[in-house]
Amino acid sequence: MGKMLAGSTAIVTGAARGIGAAIAGCFARHGANVVLNSRSDSTALKETLAQIERSGGKAITSIGDVADAGYVPSLVATALEHFGTVDILVNNAGVIKDRPLTFLKESEWDEVINTNLKGAYLCSKAAIKPMLQKRAGRIINISSITALSGRPGQTNYGAAKAGLIGFTKSLAREFAGHNVLVNAVVVGVIDTRMTKQIPRDTLKEISKMVPLGRIGTPDEVANVCLFLASDMSSYVTGTTINVSGGGYI
Numbered sequence: 001m002g003k004m005l006a007g008s009t010a011i012v013t014g015a016a017r018g019i020g021a022a023i024a025g026c027f028a029r030h031g032a033n034v035v036l037n038s039r040s041d042s043t044a045l046k047e048t049l050a051q052i053e054r055s056g057g058k059a060i061t062s063i064g065d066v067a068d069a070g071y072v073p074s075l076v077a078t079a080l081e082h083f084g085t086v087d088i089l090v091n092n093a094g095v096i097k098d099r100p101l102t103f104l105k106e107s108e109w110d111e112v113i114n115t116n117l118k119g120a121y122l123c124s125k126a127a128i129k130p131m132l133q134k135r136a137g138r139i140i141n142i143s144s145i146t147a148l149s150g151r152p153g154q155t156n157y158g159a160a161k162a163g164l165i166g167f168t169k170s171l172a173r174e175f176a177g178h179n180v181l182v183n184a185v186v187v188g189v190i191d192t193r194m195t196k197q198i199p200r201d202t203l204k205e206i207s208k209m210v211p212l213g214r215i216g217t218p219d220e221v222a223n224v225c226l227f228l229a230s231d232m233s234s235y236v237t238g239t240t241i242n243v244s245g246g247g248y249i
């Protein structure tokens with residue numbers, strides 16, 4: 001397979017680790033310049049950057065909160081300053097604060113909605129401007145099967161991730177005429193720091209319920225994002241692709 005994203009520039013939010021790091025690495029291997037956003041200047045972020053550079057890719061970091069309207073324009077400005085364009089945005093940054101509704105604090109509701117949903121709004125609003133100028137762009141929103149099937153203790157997360165699917169569909173219709181394609185990836189259980197918060201025994205039980213019999217890897221999500229970011233998906237917009245090993249059918 002050739003370099004499917006040669007010469008393009010991608011912003012990946014939440015790229016220090018897990019799914020975001022895998023998407024960033026995959027895009028860089030396929031020739032994209034990548035802006036790695038993350039909330040904190042962590043060792044993980046530095047390691048993701050170093051790994052991309054070691055394998056001959058081009059990347060820079062931008063540290064800030066995707067839910068902070070004061071920060072987000074600088075994320076896009078950094079991409080334009082260093083690479084001259086923004087072709088692809090992956091709204092991947094996400095958090096969970098799981099708790100039954102009766103114990104769920106307002107701050108936990110707000111943090112989950114703000115990071116997972118408002119962050120996608122702010123980043124898309126900022127990144128769409130250069131895409132409209134080029135009359136080309138891709139926005140990929142990372143949602144969750146919780147949006148489709150629900151999960152006890154995840155009312156905040158389910159609301160945010162379902163909101164992201166509605167956001168995807170409306171945005172796709174709004175900008176299809178400008179050749180900006182917008183899609184969502186509905187992710188099942190993937191082996192990352194986020195799932196390390198789930199007890200191992202529960203994870204084993206979840207794996208048994210997945211038709212493919214195991215949880216997924218970040219690379220398996222990244223490969224689908226590569227398809228959505230590339231010319232291979234030139235007639236795909238407004239859809240949600242389910243990467244869950246059959247966990248949601």
Ligand SMILES: NC(=O)c1ccc[n+]([C@@H]2O[C@H](COP(=O)([O-])OP(=O)(O)OC[C@H]3O[C@@H](n4cnc5c(N)ncnc54)[C@H](OP(=O)(O)O)[C@@H]3O)[C@@H](O)[C@H]2O)c1
Pocket residue numbers: 013014015016017018019020037038039040041042044064065066067091092093094095115116119142143144145187188189190191192193194195
């Ligand atoms: N893992 C799963 O099973 C699963 C399933 C369904 C959906 N998803 C979705 O997939 C995405 C990635 O999840 P993951 O499992 O890879 O998570 P992860 O390993 O916890 O990594 C999350 C990344 O997002 C960053 N981040 C969190 N809040 C942020 C903010 N406000 N602004 C900027 N960056 C922020 C983190 O930065 P720091 O390192 O600085 O905190 C980190 O780089 C999320 O949207 C998640 O909801 C995951």
